Amino acid sequence: MSEEKIPLAGVIGSPIAHSKSPQLHTHWLRTYDLPGHYIPMDVNTEDLEHVLRTLPKLGFVGANVTIPHKERALEIADLITDRATLIGAANTLIFRPDGKIHADNTDGYGFITNLKQSAPDWDPKAGPAAVLGAGGAARAVITSLLDAGVPEILLSNRTKVRAEALRSDFGKRLVIYDWVQAGNMFEDAATVVNTTSLGMIGKTPLRVPLDGLRKGTLVTDLVYAPLKTNFLAEAENRGCVIVAGLGMLLHQAVPGFERWFGLRPDVDSATRAAALR
Ligand code: NAP
Numbered sequence: 376m377s378e379e380k381i382p383l384a385g386v387i388g389s390p391i392a393h394s395k396s397p398q399l400h401t402h403w404l405r406t407y408d409l410p411g412h413y414i415p416m417d418v419n420t421e422d423l424e425h426v427l428r429t430l431p432k433l434g435f436v437g438a439n440v441t442i443p444h445k446e447r448a449l450e451i452a453d454l455i456t457d458r459a460t461l462i463g464a465a466n467t468l469i470f471r472p473d474g475k476i477h478a479d480n481t482d483g484y485g486f487i488t489n490l491k492q493s494a495p496d497w498d499p500k501a502g503p504a505a506v507l508g509a510g511g512a513a514r515a516v517i518t519s520l521l522d523a524g525v526p527e528i529l530l531s532n533r534t535k536v537r538a539e540a541l542r543s544d545f546g547k548r549l550v551i552y553d554w555v556q557a558g559n560m561f562e563d564a565a566t567v568v569n570t571t572s573l574g575m576i577g578k579t580p581l582r583v584p585l586d587g588l589r590k591g592t593l594v595t596d597l598v599y600a601p602l603k604t605n606f607l608a609e610a611e612n613r614g615c616v617i618v619a620g621l622g623m624l625l626h627q628a629v630p631g632f633e634r635w636f637g638l639r640p641d642v643d644s645a646t647r648a649a650a651l652r
Contacts, residue, residue: 383434384635385414387426387448388441392417395650396439399628402649403640411636420444424451431470436635438468439628445480445511452478462514467631482512483519485627490595492626492642493618497593499523502565503550506530507557507583509537512597513570517545520566529564531557533571561587567610569596574604581606590614599624602651625650 386396392415400413416438418426423444430438440448445464449455452465453475459465465478490497504525506513509532517528528545531552532538542549552560561567567588573581575598585606588594594610599620607617625642633639640646 379410380434382411382436382635383414383430384411384437384439384631385416385435386439386441387416387418387423387444389417389419389443391415391441394441395624396441396628398652399625399646399650400632402646403632404636406645407636407638407640409636409638418444420447423447427451427468427476431474435470437470437631439631440465440468449478452476454478456480458483458518461518462511464511464514466627467634469631469634479630480515481627481630482515482623483522484630485623485625486516486597487519487523488626488629489620489622490593490618493622494593494616497566497616499525499566503527503529503563504566504568505557505560505564506568506570507573507581508532508570509534509541510570510572514541514544516568516570516597517541517549520568521545521548525566529560531560558584558587561585561592562589564589565592567592567594567615569598569604569606572598574598574606576600585609585613588613588615591616593618596620597623621647621650 386394394415397413397415404411448465454477456479459478459480462480467479467481469477504520528549530538530549531554533554538551572578592615594615595618596604596607597620598604602619611617625646
């Protein structure tokens with residue numbers, strides 16, 4: 376009689392010690408009393424392909440990939456979902472029994488699901504969305520906002536060519552603003568998103584003027600350390616509906632967990648507490 380295999384998964388990045396994913400997935404494994412382990416793995420870029428080809432042989436059923444491997448993982452994968460292709464990066468890998476690596480990107484799913492759970496009255500069709508930043512996370516956010524029915528994206532990034540590159544990928548529904556005029560985007564926006572790392576603990580504060588923010592506008596920040604950024608606190612003072620970034624992190628983990636361990640986990644207050652432990 377063959378012994379049943381215990382499924383293994385983990386998160387691959389460098390550095391990786393700060394990642395909240397191990398405590399999150401371990402919390403779900405324990406909550407639902409499922410067999411399995413989820414571990415952090417610090418891997419260099421030059422070793423990534425070898426590691427990804429070896430992990431399935433060790434009993435791994437999949438992995439999350441994070442900075443700096445999200446783009447390289449997509450190149451290595453054998454099969455890629457449409458949304459990962461559009462975003463140009465992977466964050467969730469499934470190791471199939473036939474040996475093929477299947478790459479997906481669940482950041483956009485996590486972003487939108489967080490908005491829908493935290494602000495159920497949010498209407499994506501209500502007007503343009505203003506997006507600060509044009510890095511990897513911005514691609515996922517823009518893809519999911521357009522998919523949800525946002526009519527137009529107003530986009531501003533310190534390095535303008537990065538914003539222009541997004542416009543050439545996403546087309547006329549993106550309108551680019553100079554970084555010094557980023558605050559002007561807010562006057563017409565029904566939704567405002569900070570996808571830059573500004574405002575994160577230990578980083579430069581976000582100094583874009585917020586006078587244009589209108590009461591009732593939905594404002595969200597991808598930065599989740601601190602949980603409520605100064606940007607969100609100021610938006611709240613101006614009567615905006617605010618949504619913190621931690622929920623995106625929790626929701627983006629759901630599809631991977633379900634594929635690897637066979638059960639769709641809930642994102643609830645216990646999940647939040649586990650991620651913050
Ligand atoms: P990234 O690709 O490195 O992009 C960083 C972005 O921040 C770029 O737009 C960059 O502008 C901007 N930026 C950095 N320093 C700046 C400064 N001093 N002044 C103006 N702009 C500056 O990183 P990413 O992967 O997109 O991640 C961005 C943030 O989102 C990070 O804080 C990350 O932790 C967070 N995030 C959160 C979640 C979640 O689940 N909540 C998921 C993904 C990412 P330039 O192009 O001009 O450099």
